[in-house]
Amino acid sequence: ASMLLTLNQECSLVKQNYRCAGCSSPIGLIYGPARVCNFSGGLYCSDCHTDADEVIIPARVFLNGDYSKRKVCRAVRQFFQDIEVDPALDAIQFDRNIYSYQREFAALLDVRTQLQHLSAFLLTCRTPENAGEEFRKRTYGKEYLYIQQHVYSLVDLPLIQSGQLHQQLTKLFQYGKLHVSGCGLCSMKGFLCEACRSDAVIFPFDLDSTFRCPICGAVFHSECMDRFKPCPRCERWKSREKNQVEQTEQSDQEI
Ligand SMILES: [Zn+2]
Numbered sequence: 001a002s003m004l005l006t007l008n009q010e011c012s013l014v015k016q017n018y019r020c021a022g023c024s025s026p027i028g029l030i031y032g033p034a035r036v037c038n039f040s041g042g043l044y045c046s047d048c049h050t051d052a053d054e055v056i057i058p059a060r061v062f063l064n065g066d067y068s069k070r071k072v073c074r075a076v077r078q079f080f081q082d083i084e085v086d087p088a089l090d091a092i093q094f095d096r097n098i099y100s101y102q103r104e105f106a107a108l109l110d111v112r113t114q115l116q117h118l119s120a121f122l123l124t125c126r127t128p129e130n131a132g133e134e135f136r137k138r139t140y141g142k143e144y145l146y147i148q149q150h151v152y153s154l155v156d157l158p159l160i161q162s163g164q165l166h167q168q169l170t171k172l173f174q175y176g177k178l179h180v181s182g183c184g185l186c187s188m189k190g191f192l193c194e195a196c197r198s199d200a201v202i203f204p205f206d207l208d209s210t211f212r213c214p215i216c217g218a219v220f221h222s223e224c225m226d227r228f229k230p231c232p233r234c235e236r237w238k239s240r241e242k243n244q245v246e247q248t249e250q251s252d253q254e255i
């Protein structure tokens, strides 16, 4: 899959010794024009490159937001077909800063993070409505969309461009959220904000209105807590640890 990451430079006939990069038969000169594969960068004969096969080049999408289809050799077309549904494209492997300048990907990361939190509720729900089963069915074969937030497959690329992927995931999120907020079992797995001690159940998938402690995972209203305030649950653990240390020190002295 690492070969998917790079943009390859176009090769030259001289470098290829006037031979096809696929089958090594002579190309160029009297043998007819050589055809460029826009993925491998190599030059090919008309058997190995039909001039009819086109694909979206992943590196161009992730690096430049360029979704145009480009001509490729037969072998590359086949390779792309073989792996088209595999979660083979890791957005941050292409560019760690992708979310700061490609808005589509930033929006997708948001909804996928929400789905990840939501899936923890749905997949463990055991009510007759069986929301977990429904969620599994709707994401069948595409589980990576809520498990590995940065990963995409080749078939996702046109759906990213058209906005359809974001739409589908948003719908799925809305479906799941509706279930969780109306389900007695799921609600019990929600959180109570320890900062304001209100009785309203809150959920970590409500990214806009909640804050999740990165250390202990406790969930608060975003207006009650942020990363600059001390988390009450973490503080409690700290003081408990301190008490234990003091107690053992005391008993050491007694001996
Ligand atoms: Zn050839």
Ligand SMILES: [Zn+2]
Residues within 6 Å of the ligand: 122, 125, 126, 127, 131, 179, 180, 183, 184, 185, 186, 187
């Ligand atoms: Zn439920």
Ligand SMILES: [Zn+2]
Residues within 6 Å of the ligand: 193, 194, 195, 196, 197, 198, 220, 221, 224
């Ligand atoms: Zn609160």
Ligand SMILES: [Zn+2]
Residues within 6 Å of the ligand: 213, 214, 215, 216, 217, 218, 231, 232, 233, 234, 235
């Ligand atoms: Zn905490």
